[in-house]
Amino acid sequence: xxxxxxxxxxxxxxxxxxxxxxxxxxxxxxxxxxxxxxxxxxxxxxxxxxxxxxxxxxxxxxxxxxxxxxxxxxxxxxxxxxxxxxxxxxxxxxxxxxxxxxxxxxxxxxxxxxxxxxxxxxxxxxxxxxxxxxxxxxxxxxxxxxxxxxxxxxxxxxxxxxxxxxxxxxxxxxxxxxxxxxxxxxxxxxxxxxxxxxxxxxxxxxxxxxxxxxxxxxxxxxxxxxxxxxxxxxxxxxxxxxxxxxxxxxxxxxxxxxxxxxxxxxxxxxxxxxxxxxxxxxxxxxxxxxxxxxxxxxxxxxxxxxxxxxxxxx
Amino acid sequence: xxxxxxxxxxxxxxxxxxxxxxxxxxxxxxxxxxxxxxxxxxxxxxxxxxxxxxxxxxxxxxxxxxxxxxxxxxxxxxxxxxxxxxxxxxxxxxxxxxxxxxxxxxxxxxxxxxxxxxxxxxxxxxxxxxxxxxxxxxxxxxxxxxxxxxxxxxxxxxxxxxxxxxxxxxxxxxxxxxxxxxxxxxxxxxxxxxxxxxxxxxxxxxxxxxxxxxxxxxxxxxxxxxxxxxxxxxxxxxxxxxxxxxxxxxxxxxxxxxxxxx
Numbered sequence: 001x002x003x004x005x006x007x008x009x010x011x012x013x014x015x016x017x018x019x020x021x022x023x024x025x026x027x028x029x030x031x032x033x034x035x036x037x038x039x040x041x042x043x044x045x046x047x048x049x050x051x052x053x054x055x056x057x058x059x060x061x062x063x064x065x066x067x068x069x070x071x072x073x074x075x076x077x078x079x080x081x082x083x084x085x086x087x088x089x090x091x092x093x094x095x096x097x098x099x100x101x102x103x104x105x106x107x108x109x110x111x112x113x114x115x116x117x118x119x120x121x122x123x124x125x126x127x128x129x130x131x132x133x134x135x136x137x138x139x140x141x142x143x144x145x146x147x148x149x150x151x152x153x154x155x156x157x158x159x160x161x162x163x164x165x166x167x168x169x170x171x172x173x174x175x176x177x178x179x180x181x182x183x184x185x186x187x188x189x190x191x192x193x194x195x196x197x198x199x200x201x202x203x204x205x206x207x208x209x210x211x212x213x214x215x216x217x218x219x220x221x222x223x224x225x226x227x228x229x230x231x232x233x234x235x236x237x238x239x240x241x242x243x244x245x246x247x248x249x250x251x252x253x254x255x256x257x258x259x260x261x262x263x264x265x266x267x268x269x270x271x272x273x274x275x276x277x278x279x280x281x282x283x284x285x286x287x288x289x290x291x292x293x294x295x296x297x298x299x300x301x302x303x304x305x306x307x308x309x310x311x312x313x314x
Numbered sequence: 315x316x317x318x319x320x321x322x323x324x325x326x327x328x329x330x331x332x333x334x335x336x337x338x339x340x341x342x343x344x345x346x347x348x349x350x351x352x353x354x355x356x357x358x359x360x361x362x363x364x365x366x367x368x369x370x371x372x373x374x375x376x377x378x379x380x381x382x383x384x385x386x387x388x389x390x391x392x393x394x395x396x397x398x399x400x401x402x403x404x405x406x407x408x409x410x411x412x413x414x415x416x417x418x419x420x421x422x423x424x425x426x427x428x429x430x431x432x433x434x435x436x437x438x439x440x441x442x443x444x445x446x447x448x449x450x451x452x453x454x455x456x457x458x459x460x461x462x463x464x465x466x467x468x469x470x471x472x473x474x475x476x477x478x479x480x481x482x483x484x485x486x487x488x489x490x491x492x493x494x495x496x497x498x499x500x501x502x503x504x505x506x507x508x509x510x511x512x513x514x515x516x517x518x519x520x521x522x523x524x525x526x527x528x529x530x531x532x533x534x535x536x537x538x539x540x541x542x543x544x545x546x547x548x549x550x551x552x553x554x555x556x557x558x559x560x561x562x563x564x565x566x567x568x569x570x571x572x573x574x575x576x
Contacts, residue, residue: 182420189414190433312423
């Protein structure tokens with residue numbers, strides 16, 4: 001078809017067509033290379049997961065979930081480990097989340113923009129990249145030796161809280177920053193103070209992002225092993241911590257905070273390092289459970305984000 | 315370039331030698347002296363970057379939200395002659411008296427009702443029925459009530475652009491401002507929605523002092539009683555709107571309103 005429009009001139013020009021053809025070939029080549037790289041990455045991951053599931057899934061049973069560790073592989077279980085993981089995560093969340101959100105709100109909304117704030121910001125970003133074993137050493141020196149908190153749940157919870165605190169702060173700041181300045185101006189324009197603006201608008205509207213960040217940070221903490229070994233996790237605990245609820249006044253006991261602890265990855269690490277093959281199977285089974293816990297947390301994060309996204313779209 | 319401005323009516327606010335500096339260095343307003351007549355609409359016109367929005371945002375201390383900004387001179391708010399740009403005056407106090415409607419509709423991502431009620435909620439205790447009464451009255455004043463009266467709990471984001479802007483006007487009206495600032499309120503709206511907002515401004519100016527920034531000269535001519543023409547941070551001329559558009563005293567104003575530049 002012949003068009004008189006100068007813009008839609010047909011390209012009869014052979015060299016031009018050749019060059020377009022070349023570009024398109026390069027385009028396809030890159031897409032192919034990208035696909036290949038992605039396939040390698042996901043296949044490796046799938047193979048690892050498949051191997052773990054193949055080894056472990058047969059061992060996962062009610063008995064496995066409700067038994068203490070044992071020197072007989074068939075009688076061993078992960079009761080103290082999964083309860084320990086849940087309690088440690090509870091303590092971690094309880095300390096890291098309020099501290100992290102508070103710090104992020106201060107830095108994003110209140111802190112003056114000067115070199116001091118910049119310095120703190122750079123340091124927080126760097127802290128997020130510090131190897132976890134370093135946090136373990138710090139916790140050993142500070143919490144165990146200096147504060148005499150012992151090799152306890154409290155120490156473990158605080159150690160992991162320190163570890164994820166930078167992540168919590170960074171995720172919260174990102175979420176706060178996503179609230180458009182026009183919304184802040186709208187609040188200020190009707191006479192709101194800074195605190196009212198933050199409390200009534202900025203924080204509620206960024207809650208989806210904040211919660212997602214929290215859950216992802218916790219799902220990182222749930223798999224941490226190195227810092228907990230450093231602060232003295234036990235790998236053979238054949239009893240549960242003291243109950244937080246007691247029959248006498250005041251009905252709540254904090255004794256459990258100072259009990260020795262173990263968590264899932266520690267239990268796995270212990271089983272893997274034993275010579276018997278049966279224990280390796282146990283480790284794989286515990287791995288399956290730990291993986292399910294992490295996946296459940298990630299699923300929760302996705303749900304939370306989707307829920308809040310539906311309500312708020314800028 | 316400064317012209318002596320002669321305005322007889324009672325003023326609601328009066329800027330005297332008002333200068334403004336963004337983050338210390340750039341001078342955006344150069345010694346502006348301008349009276350804003352009580353219960354009339356004053357339009358601010360001029361080419362992009364002339365400082366009209368900057369001037370408007372001085373009137374409710376919006377510039378205080380960003381560090382490094384500095385005011386010089388005075389803006390008296392009548393009848394009590396409080397100096398709006400005095401740094402010892404709390405900007406919150408000013409914003410309680412001077413409302414603002416922005417260029418792009420910016421409702422909170424909450425319900426229609428909550429949007430209007432928010433300004434009253436932060437002012438403290440009020441009974442539920444009083445609150446409901448004021449919300450309804452504000453929505454009526456913003457000509458939005460008939461469209462939303464059956465869905466006050468709906469999200470404000472589900473309204474159309476023009477409805478959202480009227481909601482923002484209702485939100486500003488709910489707190490009973492003495493002066494209402496409009497920053498190009500129709501630049502993001504279609505002609506029908508624009509006409510409704512203009513109609514609303516014409517009604518509101520019977521009882522509230524209105525200052526409206528606009529890049530649309532027909533709009534200035536339609537809604538305002540007084541027009542101020544600004545150029546490069548200075549006030550060139552301010553007079554009755556008919557005079558500015560038919561027989562301006564300054565050559566620059568004439569060239570601008572006849573479309574020869576800007």
